[in-house]
Structures are given as structure tokens and as C-alpha cells.
Amino acid sequence: AQSVxxxxxxxxxxxxxxxxxxCNYSSSVSVYLFWYVQYPNQGLQLLLKYLSGSTLVESxxxxxxxxxxxxxxxxxxxxxxxxxxxxxxxCAVSQMYSSASKxxxxxxxxxxxxx
Amino acid sequence: DTGxxxxxxxxxxxxxxxxxxxxxxxxxxxxxxxxxQTLGQGPEFLTYFQNEAQLEKSRLLSDxxxxxxxxxxxxxxxxxxxxxxxxxxxxxxxxxxxxxxxNSPLHFGNGTxxxxx
Numbered sequence: 001a002q003s004v005x006x007x008x009x010x011x012x013x014x015x016x017x018x019x020x021x022x023c024n025y026s027s028s029v030s031v032y033l034f035w036y037v038q039y040p041n042q043g044l045q046l047l048l049k050y051l052s053g054s055t056l057v058e059s060x061x062x063x064x065x066x067x068x069x070x071x072x073x074x075x076x077x078x079x080x081x082x083x084x085x086x087x088x089x090x091c092a093v094s095q096m097y098s099s100a101s102k103x104x105x106x107x108x109x110x111x112x113x114x115x
Numbered sequence: 116d117t118g119x120x121x122x123x124x125x126x127x128x129x130x131x132x133x134x135x136x137x138x139x140x141x142x143x144x145x146x147x148x149x150x151x152q153t154l155g156q157g158p159e160f161l162t163y164f165q166n167e168a169q170l171e172k173s174r175l176l177s178d179x180x181x182x183x184x185x186x187x188x189x190x191x192x193x194x195x196x197x198x199x200x201x202x203x204x205x206x207x208x209x210x211x212x213x214x215x216x217x218n219s220p221l222h223f224g225n226g227t228x229x230x231x232x
Contacts, residue, residue: 009155044208044221045223102148107157
């Protein structure tokens with residue numbers, strides 16, 4: 001079974017400051033990793049994913065995450081945040097090469113941007 | 116691509132009543148998932164279908180919960196004899212292929228918020 005831990009329930013940062021949202025996972029098998037974002041009053045959307053290959057993955061709006069197998073982490077980073085990044089961010093994991101293809105989510109991190 | 120549609124958006128019911136939610140996935144998506152989300156928590160997996168077959172059910176899904184996808188298109192989630200602890204956002208998602216295939220993330224609907232009084 002897999003599990004995801006997001007240690008920070010809330011992260012307040014100033015606009016244009018860098019941010020890191022932490023994610024650690026637990027699994028006895030290889031996994032796929034995801035970050036989903038939920039903007040206010042909207043549904044969950046995929047932000048970025050790691051399936052294989054390069055351990056550094058990027059989104060179209062400047063976020064990036066790095067898969068670190070030894071530390072079982074998939075932290076999300078952005079060098080300079082905007083007000084529009086205010087949202088809740090969920091890290092998620094899925095078992096690789098499995099017909100049991102459900103995604104397991106962390107408890108989420110609420111990112112609030114101060115002007 | 117019209118997105119995943121869920122109805123109703125909100126449902127208020129009295130304890131002990133039965134409720135049914137509907138999910139219309141993106142057309143041609145063969146996989147459909149139900150999740151439940153409570154305040155301050157991430158989505159919790161409930162069950163999923165491949166076409167009309169229900170392939171996995173979470174232990175969270177008690178006997179009072181039942182889900183169907185009779186023709187492999189829309190799905191319904193029924194909760195019988197609702198309890199206050201059932202109050203949550205119920206999310207539906209769909210995907211075209213097994214998880215992890217290129218360009219095949221879960222597409223979520225906006226959810227149905229259930230309040231049991």
C-alpha cells in the first residue's frame with residue numbers, strides 16, 4: 001500500500017518570494033507521483049507528474065518538482081510566486097504498472113500569497 | 116471535451132434519508148473514480164470502474180454505499196440511511212487509460228457537497 005505525507009497544512013508567503021511545498025511518500029513498490037492543484041471554487045487539476053525519465057518535472061506556470069527516490073520525496077517548488085498561485089496543493093501517488101490504478105492523495109497544503 | 120459533470124452540486128438531507136449522486140464522465144473515458152473529501156483532508160478513494168465493471172472498493176465504502184455504472188457511461192453513487200459522518204464533498208473523476216499512461220491524468224468534476232443534518 002502507498003501513503004503520502006504533506007507535513008505543512010498551510011504555507012503563507014509574500015508575493016514574488018520562493019516557495020517549497022513538501023511531500024514524502026511511502027511505498028514498497030515503484031510509483032508514479034503527481035501534484036494536483038485546487039483553486040478557490042474550482043475542481044482538482046493536474047499540475048505536474050513524474051512517470052519516468054528525468055527526475056525534475058515542470059509545469060507550464062513555473063512550478064517544478066523533483067523526484068528523490070532515496071529520500072522518498074517529491075517536493076514542489078517555485079522561485080517566485082504570484083497572487084494567482086493561491087490555492088490548495090495535493091501531492092499524490094499511484095502504483096506503477098498496476099491494474100489497481102487508484103491515486104492516493106496527501107492531506108493538502110494551502111498556499112496563501114501575501115501582497 | 117466538456118469535462119466531468121456532477122449533479123447535484125449541493126445536497127442537504129436529514130439523517131436516515133437516502134441520497135443519490137450522478138457523475139457524467141468525459142466521453143470515451145473508460146475509467147471512472149469516486150472519491151470523498153472532508154474539510155482539511157485530501158480526497159479519499161472510494162471505488163472505481165473500468166467500463167461497467169467495478170474493479171475496486173475501498174474499506175471506507177460501507178454497506179450503506181453503492182455505486183453503479185450500468186452502461187459504462189454515467190455513474191451513480193447512492194448512500195442509504197445517511198449519517199452525519201457522511202457529510203463531505205463527493206468527487207468523481209475519469210480517465211481514458213490506466214493510470215500512468217502518457218497524457219492520461221485524472222479529470223475531476225466539481226463535486227457534490229453533501230450535508231446531513
